[in-house]
Every structure is written in structure tokens, then in C-alpha cells.
Amino acid sequence: MELEQILPEDIEKRSFEIIARELGDRTFPPEQFPVIRRVIHTTADFDYADNLVFSDNGVYLALEALREGVPIVTDTNMGKAGINKNALKKYKNEVYCFMSDPDVARKAKEEGTTRAWASMDKAAALGRDCVFAIGNAPTALIRLYELTMRGILNPRLIIGVPVGFVNVIQAKERIMTMDVPWIVGKGRKGGSNVAASICNALLYQLKDDEK
Amino acid sequence: MELEQILPEDIEKRSFEIIARELGDRTFPPEQFPVIRRVIHTTADFDYADNLVFSDNGVYLALEALREGVPIVTDTNMGKAGINKNALKKYKNEVYCFMSDPDVARKAKEEGTTRAWASMDKAAALGRDCVFAIGNAPTALIRLYELTMRGILNPRLIIGVPVGFVNVIQAKERIMTMDVPWIVGKGRKGGSNVAASICNALLYQLKDDEK
Numbered sequence: 001m002e003l004e005q006i007l008p009e010d011i012e013k014r015s016f017e018i019i020a021r022e023l024g025d026r027t028f029p030p031e032q033f034p035v036i037r038r039v040i041h042t043t044a045d046f047d048y049a050d051n052l053v054f055s056d057n058g059v060y061l062a063l064e065a066l067r068e069g070v071p072i073v074t075d076t077n078m079g080k081a082g083i084n085k086n087a088l089k090k091y092k093n094e095v096y097c098f099m100s101d102p103d104v105a106r107k108a109k110e111e112g113t114t115r116a117w118a119s120m121d122k123a124a125a126l127g128r129d130c131v132f133a134i135g136n137a138p139t140a141l142i143r144l145y146e147l148t149m150r151g152i153l154n155p156r157l158i159i160g161v162p163v164g165f166v167n168v169i170q171a172k173e174r175i176m177t178m179d180v181p182w183i184v185g186k187g188r189k190g191g192s193n194v195a196a197s198i199c200n201a202l203l204y205q206l207k208d209d210e211k
Numbered sequence: 212m213e214l215e216q217i218l219p220e221d222i223e224k225r226s227f228e229i230i231a232r233e234l235g236d237r238t239f240p241p242e243q244f245p246v247i248r249r250v251i252h253t254t255a256d257f258d259y260a261d262n263l264v265f266s267d268n269g270v271y272l273a274l275e276a277l278r279e280g281v282p283i284v285t286d287t288n289m290g291k292a293g294i295n296k297n298a299l300k301k302y303k304n305e306v307y308c309f310m311s312d313p314d315v316a317r318k319a320k321e322e323g324t325t326r327a328w329a330s331m332d333k334a335a336a337l338g339r340d341c342v343f344a345i346g347n348a349p350t351a352l353i354r355l356y357e358l359t360m361r362g363i364l365n366p367r368l369i370i371g372v373p374v375g376f377v378n379v380i381q382a383k384e385r386i387m388t389m390d391v392p393w394i395v396g397k398g399r400k401g402g403s404n405v406a407a408s409i410c411n412a413l414l415y416q417l418k419d420d421e422k
Contacts, residue, residue, distance in 0.1 A: 001380060007323075008325045008350070014377050015376040018376040165225070166222050167215055168255075170213065170214050189255045196289070
């Protein structure tokens with residue numbers, strides 16, 4: 001196959017055209033489509049056209065939170081690395097990942113739990129409303145569920161896209177019962193790359209805000 | 212669905228059992244299987260059982276290179292973040308990503324190319340043999356091909372798993388013609404997470420070396 005001659009700045013546009021063409025006459029709510037399209041762009045996996053589900057007004061409420069400058073908390077440094085730092089500047093959103101923190105590792109060991117679990121406790125200790133972007137650890141989602149139910153956390157959005165084979169589907173189902181904004185990738189699939197691309201798809205929607 | 216009660220340290224083992232079960236009676240070369248299994252573990256996508264292809268002795272030659280302490284060069288900071296830092300310690304392998312370097316951005320702009328392309332030139336300037344883990348940019352693979360053909364680079368392994376819709380398949384096909392060790396994910400799929408998980412699967416195979 002010959003290489004296609006294309007300018008670097010046109011690659012994303014061309015990719016989006018191909019994705020739109022392959023989605024055919026399927027339609028999506030207009031505020032959800034940029035998220036779905038970007039996840040397919042990130043994974044080349046059209047399963048996400050079916051897997052991604054959104055709470056009522058989830059995208060609008062998430063954008064509102066980001067406009068208020070709430071921080072994003074991830075469950076992997078990889079997810080943190082994948083969020084576009086320029087796109088965070090407009091509303092001064094910060095990104096935190098506590099997974100590598102020594103106190104988180106110590107607490108997880110003491111309590112016989114996962115670092116992801118302990119890192120959600122550390123996020124709660126920030127005392128701030130946050131967007132949570134969970135692409136790896138179902139235990140992070142389970143802990144978010146518990147902390148929210150107890151009134152300790154008020155998540156402005158939960159992105160629930162951990163990947164895997166053990167307790168992943170169960171954790172996602174739990175998030176989908178919650179009365180907070182959520183975006184969930186049903187089934188086993190997901191990943192830190194998916195979590196980051198959902199964050200980016202939301203942040204890019206703020207680009208044209210007058211500000 | 213009820214949550215499965217499982218100790219954190221048993222989750223990976225249980226996941227691997229599920230993957231093995233679902234692969235049924237398919238068999239893989241023993242040195243390739245840990246790579247294929249880990250990529251499926253990372254993505255929950257069994258397509259990789261078919262997509263991942265290896266040059267002759269690719270895994271053995273890659274392990275040899277890693278044992279010599281060659282560095283790993285990635286095309287995203289996300290890929291770099293996903294490589295297990297503890298697993299790098301045994302043979303003191305370093306990981307480089309030049310994508311965010313100002314000189315790379317400047318050179319890409321001047322030459323009308325991509326930062327990924329320019330970052331491979333910067334890797335060549337290290338003057339060292341490297342393992343390349345490319346999970347994002349087909350232009351990085353195309354540049355690696357050119358630099359190797361001109362004798363400027365001697366890659367000890369090319370992991371070619373960029374994801375996407377434009378020139379991705381072509382770039383991977385080019386790598387598969389090369390006379391250096393390679394591991395390629397055929398088709399459109401791949402990603403920084405896949406590139407990192409292939410690195411980790413190789414590094415974990417060195418764990419039991421007597422050293």
C-alpha cells in the first residue's frame with residue numbers, strides 16, 4: 001500500500017471523515033458525538049459506538065464543572081500523561097494522580113486494599129469537587145461509589161472506563177446506578193488511553209467558549 | 212452482578228486464567244505468548260491474538276538487547292508513563308520520549324513534518340542502539356524505516372503498534388519488510404497503552420534471570 005500524502009495538520013480531519021463514513025447513518029446526541037468519535041480515533045475500535053453510555057445531561061454537566069476549574073483525578077500516571085496540557089489552561093484545571101505516592105502505597109498495604117482504592121481516599125482528602133477519569137482500576141470506581149454514597153465526595157463527573165476481566169463490569173454497573181454525571185464504557189474494554197481521550201474530547205469542546 | 216471477592220495480588224493471575232480459557236486450544240510460540248497475553252490483558256481485546264506478529268526470533272533478540280541495557284524510546288509521554296519503572300531497574304534500561312522537547316517542536320515546524328518524525332531524528336542523535344516503542348505516530352515508523360535503511364540507526368527492536376486511520380497500515384507494512392527485530396500489531400489498532408504493555412511483557416521475562 002502506498003503512503004497517502006497528507007499534511008500533519010490534516011491527519012485528524014481525515015481520520016474523523018473516515019470514522020464518520022464508517023459509522024454510516026448512525027446518529028448520536030450532538031454533545032456525545034465528539035466524545036464517541038475521539039475514543040474511536042484513539043482506539044480504532046468501533047465497539048465504542050455501542051459501549052459508551054452517558055448519564056442524562058452528563059456531557060453538559062461535565063463541561064460546566066470543567067468551566068468552573070475543577071481538577072481532574074486519574075487512576076494512572078499514563079492517563080494523566082495522555083490529557084492535553086494546553087487544553088487545561090483555559091480554565092486552569094489541574095490533573096492529579098496519586099498512584100505513585102508513597103503514602104498511598106503504605107496505606108494500601110496496611111489496609112490490604114489496592115493503591116487505586118487508597119488514591120481515591122487521598123482525592124477525597126483534597127476537599128474539592130473533582131472530575132474522576134478512571135481507565136484502569138475497578139477498585140477505584142468501587143471506592144468512588146462508596147465515598148459518594150457516604151456523602152464524603154461529590155464527583156462532578158465519573159469517567160468509568162477501566163479495562164479488564166475481574167470486577168470491571170460490576171464496578172461499571174454500580175457507577176451507572178449513581179445520581180451523579182457519568183460516562184461509562186460498558187463491558188470489559190476501556191483503558192487509560194480511553195479515559196484520557198474522553199477528558200480531551202470534553203476539554204476541546206471548551207475551546208470556542210468566549211472567554 | 213455481584214463483586215468477586217479477590218485479593219489485589221490475585222487479580223492478574225485470575226485475569227490471565229480467563230484469557231487463557233477464552234483463547235481455548237489456540238497455541239502460540241512460548242516466547243510470544245506472554246506478550247500476546249499481556250496486550251489482551253491491557254485492552255480486553257482478543258483481536259490482538261491475531262493482529263500481533265513477530266519477526267523471526269524477535270522476542271529473543273529483544274530480550275538480549277534489553278539485557279545489554281539498551282534504552283527504550285517511545286513516541287508519546289503516555290507510552291513512557293506506562294512502562295513499569297521497577298522492571299527497568301534490573302538492567303538499568305532508560306526510557307526516553309522527545310515529543311515535548313522544544314527543539315523537536317521547532318524542527319518539526321521548520322521542516323513541515325511531525326514532532327514524532329523529528330523525535331526519531333533526535334533519538335538517532337543519541338548515537339546508541341535502542342528499542343523503539345511506537346504506539347501513536349505512523350510518521351515515527353516511517354522515519355525509523357528511513358534512518359535504518361540509510362545506516363543511521365540500528366534498532367534492536369521496533370514495536371510498531373500505532374493506532375489510527377491514515378498511513379497506519381502502510382507504515383506497519385513497511386516495518387514488516389525490515390531486517391531488524393520487530394513486533395507489529397497489524398491493522399488499524401494499537402496505542403500507547405499497547406506499546407507500553409509490550410515493553411512490560413518483555414521486561415517481566417527478564418525478572419527470573421540470574422543476575
